[in-house]
Amino acid sequence: MTRSITLAALQASFTGDEDTNIARVADLVRDAAGQGADVILPPELFSGPYFCKTQEETHFARAREWQSHPAVTRLAPLAAELGVVIPVSIFERDGPHTYNSLVMLDADGTALGVYRKSHIPDGPGYQEKFYFRPGDTGFKVWATKKGRVGAGICWDQWFPEAARAMALMGADVLLYPTAIGAEPQDPSLDTAARWRRAMQGHAVSNVIPVCAANRVGDEDGQVFYGTSFICDQTGEIAAELGRTEEGVITACFDLDEIETERAAWGFFRDRRTDLYGRLL
Amino acid sequence: MTRSITLAALQASFTGDEDTNIARVADLVRDAAGQGADVILPPELFSGPYFCKTQEETHFARAREWQSHPAVTRLAPLAAELGVVIPVSIFERDGPHTYNSLVMLDADGTALGVYRKSHIPDGPGYQEKFYFRPGDTGFKVWATKKGRVGAGICWDQWFPEAARAMALMGADVLLYPTAIGAEPQDPSLDTAARWRRAMQGHAVSNVIPVCAANRVGDEDGQVFYGTSFICDQTGEIAAELGRTEEGVITACFDLDEIETERAAWGFFRDRRTDLYGRLL
Numbered sequence: 001m002t003r004s005i006t007l008a009a010l011q012a013s014f015t016g017d018e019d020t021n022i023a024r025v026a027d028l029v030r031d032a033a034g035q036g037a038d039v040i041l042p043p044e045l046f047s048g049p050y051f052c053k054t055q056e057e058t059h060f061a062r063a064r065e066w067q068s069h070p071a072v073t074r075l076a077p078l079a080a081e082l083g084v085v086i087p088v089s090i091f092e093r094d095g096p097h098t099y100n101s102l103v104m105l106d107a108d109g110t111a112l113g114v115y116r117k118s119h120i121p122d123g124p125g126y127q128e129k130f131y132f133r134p135g136d137t138g139f140k141v142w143a144t145k146k147g148r149v150g151a152g153i154c155w156d157q158w159f160p161e162a163a164r165a166m167a168l169m170g171a172d173v174l175l176y177p178t179a180i181g182a183e184p185q186d187p188s189l190d191t192a193a194r195w196r197r198a199m200q201g202h203a204v205s206n207v208i209p210v211c212a213a214n215r216v217g218d219e220d221g222q223v224f225y226g227t228s229f230i231c232d233q234t235g236e237i238a239a240e241l242g243r244t245e246e247g248v249i250t251a252c253f254d255l256d257e258i259e260t261e262r263a264a265w266g267f268f269r270d271r272r273t274d275l276y277g278r279l280l
Numbered sequence: 281m282t283r284s285i286t287l288a289a290l291q292a293s294f295t296g297d298e299d300t301n302i303a304r305v306a307d308l309v310r311d312a313a314g315q316g317a318d319v320i321l322p323p324e325l326f327s328g329p330y331f332c333k334t335q336e337e338t339h340f341a342r343a344r345e346w347q348s349h350p351a352v353t354r355l356a357p358l359a360a361e362l363g364v365v366i367p368v369s370i371f372e373r374d375g376p377h378t379y380n381s382l383v384m385l386d387a388d389g390t391a392l393g394v395y396r397k398s399h400i401p402d403g404p405g406y407q408e409k410f411y412f413r414p415g416d417t418g419f420k421v422w423a424t425k426k427g428r429v430g431a432g433i434c435w436d437q438w439f440p441e442a443a444r445a446m447a448l449m450g451a452d453v454l455l456y457p458t459a460i461g462a463e464p465q466d467p468s469l470d471t472a473a474r475w476r477r478a479m480q481g482h483a484v485s486n487v488i489p490v491c492a493a494n495r496v497g498d499e500d501g502q503v504f505y506g507t508s509f510i511c512d513q514t515g516e517i518a519a520e521l522g523r524t525e526e527g528v529i530t531a532c533f534d535l536d537e538i539e540t541e542r543a544a545w546g547f548f549r550d551r552r553t554d555l556y557g558r559l560l
Contacts, residue, residue: 119550138555158547160440160485165558194484197515201481204474205440235477267438270399273560275418278445280553280560 003255005147007173007209008037009228009239012246013217018047022074029075032248033082038107038146043215043228044089044154044177045100047071050215053184053222055130063093066114072103080109085144087151089177091131092116100132102153102177107145115140117153118162124185125222128155141169147255151175157195157212161279163202168268172255174202178214181224192225192243200235207233207262209253216244233258283535285427287453287489288317289508289519292526293497298327302354309355312528313362318387318426323495323508324369324434324457325380327351330495333464333502335410343373346394352383360389365424367431369457371411372396380412382433382457387425395420397433398442404465405502408435421449427535431455437475437492441559443482448548452535454482458494461504472505472523480515487513487542489533496524513538 010028014021025042032040045051047070051059066072069090079086085107092101092114100117116135120128139162141150150166150173152159157176166174176199183189196212203210209232216226229240230251239249262268290308294301305322312320325331327350331339346352349370359366365387372381372394380397396415400408419442421430430446430453432439437456446454456479463469476492483490489512496506509520510531519529542548 118552118555121546121550123544123546134552139558155550158485159551160444160481161551161556161559164440165556168558193516194514197477197480198484199481200477201440201479201485201515204478205438205481234474235481236473264403266401266403270401270435271439271441272398272414275398276441276445276560278419278448279441280556 003147004252005173005255006036006038006250006252007211007230008032008035008040008248008250009211009213009230010040010042010248011213011216011226011228011241012043014046014049014215016049018070021047022071026075026078028248029078029084029086030082032250033084035248035250037084037250039085039149039173041087041175041177041211041213042089043213044179045091046089046215049219050179050222052128052131053125055127059131060098063091063098065094066090066092066101066103072111076105076109076111079105079107083107085146085149087175087177089153097133098131099135100128100153102151104142104144104149104151112142112144115151117156119155119159121155125183139165139169141166141171147172149173149175154178154180158198160202160205163206167206167208171208174208174210176212178212179224180214182222184222192227196227196229200231203231203233203235205267207258207265207267209233216246233261283427284532285453285535286316286318286530286532287491287510288312288315288320288528288530289491289493289510290320290322290528291493291496291506291508291521292323294326294329294495296329298350301327302351306355306358308528309358309364309366310362312530313364315528315530317364317530319365319429319453321367321455321457321491321493322369323493324459325371326369326495329499330459330502332408332411333405335407339411340378343371343378345374346370346372346381346383352391356385356389356391359385359387363387365426365429367455367457369433377413378411379415380408380433382431384422384424384429384431392422392424395431397436399435399439401435405463419445419449421446421451427452429453429455434458434460438478440482440485443486447486447488451488454488454490456492458492459504460494462502464502472507476507476509480511483511483513483515485547487538487545487547489513496526513541
């Protein structure tokens with residue numbers, strides 16, 4: 001019997017109403033499970049609009065402890081009912097600290113713990129350093145009932161170090177919930193192609209499938225570009241969505257076959273850790 | 281006055297005759313210089329056929345000290361005459377040691393030193409571990425008269441650590457001489473797309489142009505797939521060659537503009553070196 005895994009990415013637009021947003025994700029999770037998905041990835045911070053566009057202190061009220069965040073408490077029973085893994089992206093409060101976090105719900109609804117986004121962006125339209133303390137958990141790979149799942153969050157996806165670290169920790173697949181789109185400082189700047197290329201590169205270099213889920217929609221002039229995708233261990237696109245579509249994509253991978261391919265390629269055999277000191 | 285650089289990649293087939301091969305590269309270097317190139321990259325080990333297909337002790341006679349290797353001594357005056365930088369890939373002997381090396385010829389013909397390939401592949405058709413000791417120089421970035429040039433060699437191109445290290449050392453551009461093509465153990469396996477994706481990923485993650493030069497031709501049944509390319513700092517292909525074409529491609533980059541873009545993207549601002557220990 002071979003180990004296989006079916007990944008799903010969800011793509012949707014989100015409103016100012018938390019209940020509506022979580023219900024929308026729940027519906028799409030149900031669709032994805034109906035299509036045979038084992039691991040179902042919603043976009044980043046789907047409980048609300050992407051509030052980091054501006055720096056406003058009122059948004060700190062959105063942060064909740066991860067154990068009692070409504071996105072977690074409402075999706076956990078669904079994960080158990082459907083027998084699927086759901087990485088849930090939330091704005092987390094931990095005492096006086098606030099993080100951009102991900103709670104990994106296993107296929108029996110158990111929360112396996114929290115990952116806190118390591119790389120925090122800051123620039124026009126994406127002023128996350130105002131809201132989020134840089135993560136203190138380190139990179140995480142979760143031994144779920146469906147496979148060993150590594151997950152970064154949005155800006156983490158641009159860093160080869162994060163992908164490599166998760167691969168070294170034994171990840172079978174890499175997931176990246178995302179919120180990315182227009183750059184207000186330059187309306188002509190479209191980062192969609194390079195966004196995808198960075199993650200296709202991680203797939204190739206680590207011989208690992210990669211799944212990225214982005215939001216769509218126009219949030220007060222900030223348009224998110226969707227183009228969620230799943231690529232295989234060679235970086236080849238296996239499934240994708242357009243710039244405005246909402247819905248679900250899935251792709252199935254044979255993890256045993258990929259593990260053999262990873263060994264035969266020899267990247268991990270040939271790493272020169274004696275020469276990598278400069279990276280630190 | 282802005283700092284700009286024009287990169288060129290050479291693509292050709294090579295024979296068993298060293299003089300012919302070096303003369304062929306010299307002709308293409310002249311073509312590239314005529315097109316305005318500042319830095320001109322020939323493929324890997326162009327002085328001969330790709331001998332690493334099999335393990336034969338007679339091939340060790342191909343190794344020479346880098347200072348007196350005919351590819352170096354013949355191309356150095358050409359670099360000076362044309363005022364161009366030429367990274368020269370050779371089979372190097374240093375006492376009892378043999379390396380897969382690159383000698384960086386500056387635009388006045390001066391040899392700036394040697395880089396020894398850090399990552400040595402080994403597999404059907406590419407049995408380099410039989411011939412080459414893993415490099416002991418560490419990664420290198422050369423302050424040439426035309427810009428700060430980082431160069432890896434072939435298998436190095438699959439490792440994000442090598443690209444990142446060279447970017448951290450201040451490289452303006454990354455170069456990779458290559459010899460890659462058919463996989464004898466599986467005639468259906470075509471690695472050309474992932475080969476390119478890995479390096480496009482390095483371009484994006486480091487906001488840096490990347491140039492790769494490969495050989496073409498059928499060498500006793502081993503067909504090299506060419507597809508040499510130059511991509512910009514977003515991974516977008518700026519120039520490319522086909523699978524059988526021989527010739528020259530060039531692309532010009534504004535290094536000041538790219539340096540500003542690199543800073544504005546914030547990748548180097550946001551690296552979490554405190555979390556990268558696992559990479560070593």
